Amino acid sequence: MARKTIAQVREEFQAAMLQALPAFVCTYETDSRAGVQKLVAQAKKQMEKMEAERARVYKMGEYERQYAQYTYVCGVDEAGRGPLAGPVVAGAVILPKDCEILYINDSKKLSADLREQLFDVIMEQAVAAGIGIVPQQRIDEVNILNATYEAMRQAINNLGIIPDILLNDAVTIPGISMRQVPIIKGDAKSSSIAAASILAKVTRDHMMQEYDSRYPGYGFAAHKGYGTKEHMQALRQQGPCDIHRKTFLKFLSE
Numbered sequence: 001m002a003r004k005t006i007a008q009v010r011e012e013f014q015a016a017m018l019q020a021l022p023a024f025v026c027t028y029e030t031d032s033r034a035g036v037q038k039l040v041a042q043a044k045k046q047m048e049k050m051e052a053e054r055a056r057v058y059k060m061g062e063y064e065r066q067y068a069q070y071t072y073v074c075g076v077d078e079a080g081r082g083p084l085a086g087p088v089v090a091g092a093v094i095l096p097k098d099c100e101i102l103y104i105n106d107s108k109k110l111s112a113d114l115r116e117q118l119f120d121v122i123m124e125q126a127v128a129a130g131i132g133i134v135p136q137q138r139i140d141e142v143n144i145l146n147a148t149y150e151a152m153r154q155a156i157n158n159l160g161i162i163p164d165i166l167l168n169d170a171v172t173i174p175g176i177s178m179r180q181v182p183i184i185k186g187d188a189k190s191s192s193i194a195a196a197s198i199l200a201k202v203t204r205d206h207m208m209q210e211y212d213s214r215y216p217g218y219g220f221a222a223h224k225g226y227g228t229k230e231h232m233q234a235l236r237q238q239g240p241c242d243i244h245r246k247t248f249l250k251f252l253s254e
Helices: 006-015 019-030 034-060 062-066 112-125 136-142 144-157 189-216 227-236
Strands: 073-079 088-093 130-136 165-169 181-182
Touching: 006 034, 034 130, 034 189, 062 189, 073 136, 073 144, 073 189, 088 144, 088 189, 112 189, 130 144, 130 189, 136 144, 165 189
Parallel strands: 073 165, 165 181
Antiparallel strands: 073 088, 088 130
C-alpha cells in the first residue's frame, strides 16, 4: 500500500477525535518525514494537555470522594451578590458518583461560551439540579446575605430529591437540617460546587440579558448589573430602574 502523503496525514490528524490520538501517534511515530513528525508532536501535546485536564478534574472530585458514603452529595453556590441590579441566583447540583466533566471550574474562570456549553452538559448528566432566584425587592428588604441564603434554600428545595449532605461555597446556610460542609473557594475545589456556580451564573446572565432589552440604556447585557464605569455613568444620567437594588445605591444621594 502506498504511503500516505503529508497532506493526507494532516487531514487524518485534523479529523481525529481525542481518543483516536494514541493510535495516530502509534501509526506515525516512526515516520521520518519532518512534516509528519510535527503532526505527531502536536498530537502528543494535545494528549498531554488532556491528561493534565483529567488530573485537574479528578482533584476537583476530592470532596465528593471524601463524602462518598453519602448517596446524594450536593454542591451549592450563588451568583450575583455584588451587582447593583438584578436578582441573586443560587444553584444546587448533585452529580453522579465519579462524574468526570472536563473543563468544569469556578464559573468566573470560564469564558461565557464555555459556561454555556458546560451548563448543558451539567443539566444532562446531573442526578438532580435546582435553581433559586431572589429578586432585588427582596434583597432590599432582608439584605443581600439573607437573600442569598433564601436563594440557596430555594435551589435545594427545587432539586426534587433530598440531599444527604451539602458542600457549600464558604457559607453555612441557616434553616437547613442536613449536614453542611463550608469550603473556602469551594467553586474551584469541588466539582459539585463548580457545577452549581455555573448553573447560577448562566441563569443570572440570561436574566440580565433579557433585562437589557426591557430597560435599555444601562448596558445590563454587557456588565450584568455590576458597578462598571459605563453602568455608573448610566445611573447618574438616567437614575435607577425597577431592577436596581435601592439599598446598593446610597452613593447616588451623597
